[in-house]
Amino acid sequence: MLRKMLVVDDSLLLHKMYDLVLRRYATQGTAIVHAYDGAEALKLLGLHADVDLILLDVNMPTMDGLEFLRLRRPDPVLASIAVIVVSTEGKDHDTQLAMSEGASDYITKPFDPARLHHKIEAILRKGVGELRAHG
Amino acid sequence: MGNNPLFGELLDEFVIESSRRLETIEQALLEIGERPSANTAESVADLRRELHTLKGNAGMMGFRGIQSRAHELEECVVDGQPLTAEQTSFLLRGVDDIRASMHGATTADRSGLTVPVAAVDAIVELLADSMILGSRLARQIEMLGDDAEPMALAWEALEKTLTAIHRRTLALRLVPLNPLFASLHRIVHDESLSEGKEIHFIATGGETPLDKSLHHVAAEALGHIVRNAVIHGIEPAEIRLARGKPAAGSIRVSAVSSGAEEICVTIEDDGAGIDRHLLLAAAERKGLAVSDPNDLDSLLYLPGLSTLEETTLSAGRGIGLSASVTAVRRLGGRIEIDNRLGEGAAFRLFLPMQLSMVRVMLVEADGEQYAVPLSAVATVARMAKTELHVINGSGAIGRRRGLLPLLDLGMTFGTSAAIRPQGTVITLAVGGKRRGLLVDRPGAVLDCVVKPLDPICGSTTGILGTTIVSEGRVLLALDPIALLERPLSVRTAA
Numbered sequence: 001m002l003r004k005m006l007v008v009d010d011s012l013l014l015h016k017m018y019d020l021v022l023r024r025y026a027t028q029g030t031a032i033v034h035a036y037d038g039a040e041a042l043k044l045l046g047l048h049a050d051v052d053l054i055l056l057d058v059n060m061p062t063m064d065g066l067e068f069l070r071l072r073r074p075d076p077v078l079a080s081i082a083v084i085v086v087s088t089e090g091k092d093h094d095t096q097l098a099m100s101e102g103a104s105d106y107i108t109k110p111f112d113p114a115r116l117h118h119k120i121e122a123i124l125r126k127g128v129g130e131l132r133a134h135g
Numbered sequence: 136m137g138n139n140p141l142f143g144e145l146l147d148e149f150v151i152e153s154s155r156r157l158e159t160i161e162q163a164l165l166e167i168g169e170r171p172s173a174n175t176a177e178s179v180a181d182l183r184r185e186l187h188t189l190k191g192n193a194g195m196m197g198f199r200g201i202q203s204r205a206h207e208l209e210e211c212v213v214d215g216q217p218l219t220a221e222q223t224s225f226l227l228r229g230v231d232d233i234r235a236s237m238h239g240a241t242t243a244d245r246s247g248l249t250v251p252v253a254a255v256d257a258i259v260e261l262l263a264d265s266m267i268l269g270s271r272l273a274r275q276i277e278m279l280g281d282d283a284e285p286m287a288l289a290w291e292a293l294e295k296t297l298t299a300i301h302r303r304t305l306a307l308r309l310v311p312l313n314p315l316f317a318s319l320h321r322i323v324h325d326e327s328l329s330e331g332k333e334i335h336f337i338a339t340g341g342e343t344p345l346d347k348s349l350h351h352v353a354a355e356a357l358g359h360i361v362r363n364a365v366i367h368g369i370e371p372a373e374i375r376l377a378r379g380k381p382a383a384g385s386i387r388v389s390a391v392s393s394g395a396e397e398i399c400v401t402i403e404d405d406g407a408g409i410d411r412h413l414l415l416a417a418a419e420r421k422g423l424a425v426s427d428p429n430d431l432d433s434l435l436y437l438p439g440l441s442t443l444e445e446t447t448l449s450a451g452r453g454i455g456l457s458a459s460v461t462a463v464r465r466l467g468g469r470i471e472i473d474n475r476l477g478e479g480a481a482f483r484l485f486l487p488m489q490l491s492m493v494r495v496m497l498v499e500a501d502g503e504q505y506a507v508p509l510s511a512v513a514t515v516a517r518m519a520k521t522e523l524h525v526i527n528g529s530g531a532i533g534r535r536r537g538l539l540p541l542l543d544l545g546m547t548f549g550t551s552a553a554i555r556p557q558g559t560v561i562t563l564a565v566g567g568k569r570r571g572l573l574v575d576r577p578g579a580v581l582d583c584v585v586k587p588l589d590p591i592c593g594s595t596t597g598i599l600g601t602t603i604v605s606e607g608r609v610l611l612a613l614d615p616i617a618l619l620e621r622p623l624s625v626r627t628a629a
Contacts, residue, residue, distance in 0.1 A: 013145060013152045013192050020141050059187050088191040090206075110194035110202075113141050 002124055004050050006033045008041040008068065009057040009086070017113075018055060025117040038063030042071060045078055053120060054083045056103070058094045066094065069101035082123045086111075142196060147251060149196045150237050156189050158317055161230050164223050165324050169335070174217040182226075183212045189233070201236050204229060224328075227321075252347055255307045260581045262301045269294055305489055309344035312390050312400070315354050316341045319361050319402075323386055326365040333383040334369055340390035343398055346489045353400065353486055355459040356470065360402045360482045361386060363456070368406030368480060378477070380405065393485065400484045408476040409435070431472055436460045495602065495612060497578030498561060500543075501550035504578065504610050506602050511615030513564035515577050520557050529623045530554040532571055540623055541571040547597060547621070568619045597621060 007018050015034050022030055033048050035041035037060045045051060058065035065085060072078040085098040085106040095106045104123055107116055163182050166173040190205035208229040211222055218226070273290055276283045316338045327334040345353060369375075369384030376382055386404045393399040414434045418425050427433055436457045460470055468486040495506035496515075523541075524531045530541035539562065545551030560571040583602045599614040 011152060011188055011192055013148050014195070016145055016148055017142055017195060020145070024141060059184055059191075061181070061184065088187060089194065109191040110197070 002030045002052055002120065004031045004033060004048060004052055005120075006035060006041060006044060006048065006051045006054045006081075008035045008038065008054065008060070008065065010036050010060040011057075014057065014086075021113045021116055024113065025120075037061060038065060038068030038071070041068055042078075045072075045081075049077070051081055053123065054081055056083050056085050056098075058085060058087050058091065058098060066097055066101060069098060069103060073102055084116075084119055084123065145196070149192060153189055153192060153201075153237060154234070156185050157230050157234055158314060160185050160189075161227065161321060162317060164218075164227055164230070165320055165336075167218055168220070168223050168324060176215045176217070179212060179216065179218060180214055183209060183214060186212065198236070201233050204232055204236070227324075252308065255304060258304050259301070260579070262297060262304060266294070266297055266301070269297065308347045309488065310347045310350065311342050311344055312350075312353075312398075313341035315345075315350055315357070316388055316390075318354060319357055319388055322358055322361050323365055326362055327369075330366060332365065332369055332371065334365060335383055335385040336388070337385060338388045343390035343392055343400075344488065345398055345486065349486055352459070352462045352468075353484065356456075356463050356484055357388075357400060357402060359456040359459055360484075361388070364402065364404040364406060364480070368404040368408075370407050392488065396488055398486055398488050400486075401481055402484075403479065403481040405479040408478055408480050409472070409474050410476065431474060432470075435472070493583060493602075493612070494580065495583055496561070496580050497610070498544065498559075498572070498574040499576050499578060500545040500548075500555075500558075500574045503545075503548070503550060504608075505544065505574075506583065506610050506612040507561060507563070507572070508599070508612070508615055509580060511563045511565050513562040513569065514560075515562070516560050518558055518560045518573070523554070523556060525554060528554075530573060532560060539569060539571045541573045542618060542621065542623065543573045547618070563615045563619055565615055565619055570619050572613075572618065 005018075005022070007015055009015060009018075015032075019032060022032060033044055033051065035044050039062055041054070041056075042063075056065045056068065063071075069083065069085075079102060082104040083102070085095060085103040086109060087095045087098070087106060088109045091108075095108070098106060105119055107119055160182060163173075163178055163185075167178065186205050186209040190202050190209060193199075193201035193205060208226055211225055212218070269290065273287075273294075276287050276290060279286070320336050320338065323334055323336045364386050369386070370378070370380075372382040375384065384404065384406055386402065388400065388402050390398060390400045409431065411428075411431060411434065414431075415425065415428055418434065425434065463470060463484065463486065468484065471483040471485070473481040473483070494509040496509050496512055498505050498507055518532055522532050524533070524538065530543060531538040532541055533539075539560070541554070541560065543551065543554045545555065546553070555573060555575065558573050558575050559577050560573055561577065563570050563572055597614055597617045599612040601609050602612045
């Protein structure tokens with residue numbers, strides 16, 4: 001079950017959209033933590049150790065999504081959190097880079113809310129399976 | 136609209152956020168255009184990022200047109216390379232296009248106000264209603280006599296709180312002038328480009344607040360003034376140099392709160408100043424009557440006199456200077472000119488910081504709605520058929536103090552031929568005079584701005600002006616003093 005999700009995006013509009021998607025599809029009781037750039041996301045991850053999933057925008061001021069992925073990699077706890085990269089049409093190169101930096105999956109704007117929901121579900125299922133395999 | 140019904144409710148948010156992004160983009164472009172030192176790889180990258188986010192958000196909302204226009208603009212910018220003048224112009228035009236598309240998509244606009252104005256207005260109306268209900272309650276308490284003293288004190292405290300909420304809610308409509316200054320900057324940029332003049336635009340005091348509903352009027356008037364300053368005020372570089380001035384002209388815009396209730400926006404240029412003789416000659420050519428050739432104000436605002444019209448296309452935009460000055464005056468503002476021939480001109484626009492609202496009660500007669508200033512309403516009571524006395528064609532109704540003469544609103548404005556046998560009596564009371572206004576039914580109580588009637592309509596006794604209520608309906612606001620003094624004629628001539 002998705003308990004806590006970190007949304008990293010510099011657009012307030014996108015944060016509100018994710019709230020709506022979550023309210024529509026996710027089970028009750030999922031919390032969203034909001035960050036507006038990569039640096040803030042890293043800081044917030046220190047405060048919210050129980051984040052299950054990160055939705056990460058690529059194109060942000062101060063610290064972009066790719067830089068965030070690079071900086072989180074050496075930390076085993078942070079690196080174990082699943083990340084869905086949200087990129088924009090025509091930015092395939094960024095998407096490839098993000099995947100090579102350890103992102104779990106990606107989705108391209110404009111996306112269908114239901115599709116995002118399916119991706120979230122799939123990752124969480126996979127995550128649980130992995131935990132079982134290790135445990 | 137959007138292909139995701141889920142996001143439909145975010146339309147206002149989309150417009151507000153995108154408008155801010157467009158403003159950021161526009162400001163950056165204007166800076167880059169004016170100062171080569173601002174044309175850095177970093178600012179170009181920022182610009183590209185803003186366009187990219189704008190594109191993505193438009194896509195999410197399902198605005199394909201905005202998405203593809205933003206895409207074109209983004210593609211025109213190359214990371215790490217400074218912008219050329221052509222690119223800057225192309226991008227500025229694109230900003231205009233996207234703004235226009237968004238304006239068509241929604242009623243929200245490029246202000247700093249993140250709450251829809253209609254929502255604030257609705258709260259103001261509800262507050263007005265509760266204050267009316269409160270005053271009714273106060274009258275009841277008063278009738279109870281001395282025993283009700285604690286109740287009266289409690290009401291007094293509540294009334295103070297309501298008044299404070301009312302004042303603070305009105306203050307929510309105050310919006311900083313920054314976006315307006317940005318649009319002036321843009322005018323100066325565009326006009327100076329087409330005039331081939333180099334002009335520096337310096338703005339201060341953009342944080343000064345002004346009622347949202349006054350921004351449009353201020354923007355019209357100030358737009359004319361800066362356009363005039365660029366086209367007529369600032370001299371061509373060679374003339375400036377010959378006069379011992381720097382080749383580049385400057386236009387300074389500043390705003391201050393010039394009192395608790397008023398703001399003052401100054402537009403100052405270091406150009407040639409206004410030549411009264413040129414204006415007089417133009418008026419003469421057009422055959423316009425000049426009341427006082429020495430009065431610069433009356434000359435400048437002469438309807439039909441636009442020296443711009445003869446020389447450039449720009450003057451055709453929007454309403455003329457004379458009309459926008461009239462609009463400013465109607466709202467209780469004024470414009471002062473400080474003219475120094477050869478040195479420049481300063482225009483000072485004074486506007487009330489907030490629109491003064493009049494609390495009115497809507498009343499209906501023969502299907503027409505009117506607004507009555509509430510300050511003149513003493514009581515509202517239904518009248519039964521048996522209560523009406525008709526004496527020589529004039530109506531009256533029995534009251535404790537004697538007969539209250541009635542004025543049938545429909546007869547007053549020619550929508551009915553005889554006194555209605557039943558309805559509601561609105562007792563108007565001003566300065567000891569009382570009279571009943573007979574209407575079909577009373578309506579809501581609300582705060583609104585009453586604008587004086589256009590002189591073109593002639594003077595209509597009994598009408599204070601027009602007022603715009605929700606849904607943009609225009610109603611006539613009644614003048615209680617004129618209605619109290621109106622002869623109670625047997626039949627209206629109309």
